[in-house]
Amino acid sequence: MSDSKQTIDNVASAAPMLTGNALFCERDDRILFQDLQFELQAGQVLQIKGNNGTGKTTLLRILCGINDSFEGEIRWYGRPVDELKEEFLASLLYLGHRVGVSKVLTPLENLRWSCGLHREVTDTDLLAALEAVGLRGYEESQCFTLSAGQQQRVSLARLLVSDARLWVLDEPFTTLDVEGVALLEQLIGQHAEQGGAVLVTTHHPLTVPDLQTLTLGRTGGAA
Secondary structure (H helix, E strand, O other): OOHHHHHHHHHOOOOOOEEEEEEEEEEOOEEEEEEEEEEEOOOOEEEEEOOOOOOHHHHHHHHOOOOOOOEEEEEEOOEEHHHOHHHHHHOEEEEOOOOOOOOOOOHHHHHHHHHHOOOOOOHHHHHHHHHHOOOOOOOOOOHHHOOHHHHHHHHHHHHHOOOOOEEEEEOOOOOOOHHHHHHHHHHHHHHHHOOOEEEEEOOOOOOOOOEEEEEOOOOOOEO
């Protein structure tokens, strides 16, 4: 275990899992948000709200280290993420608003590839994850033969085989049917109950315990 990881564990009980301080972002000479503050504790779900164009996806990409065009500070268990970037990135799972699966690969192959970037997961666990998201019988089908909702379920299966503490989900309910929506809400709730945390953008009315909200496009922080 690295010194940074030990430090994170030592301060975990005293500091929020994720903190944004005085965040500012401008795009095309237009301010998306400024002086943005929020805290996310372990066991919480934070829904990012706002009209289209208010910077919801931009904020998530900033928090995941994909977009560095911002000012302000992001802290992970009380420490600036720049000081422990490797540990921070290893502790989060980001699902963008695009499905993020290769259509020429099968669901099983997609999961093998995505998990292989972080840790080894057995095919038994991968197949169980695909069955849990309703893809039994489609494990070896190329993803271009699947519906948009089924492709989204391939992406959601990553949640079941990840050990990330922080889930960052950008419009994950898109294309899901009623059963898929219920499944995802269940997964989000279970992750929070087990001590994880979730950041999510969605226009879907979430029904999960300990839901916090952060609305962009107006002055204020998490509610």
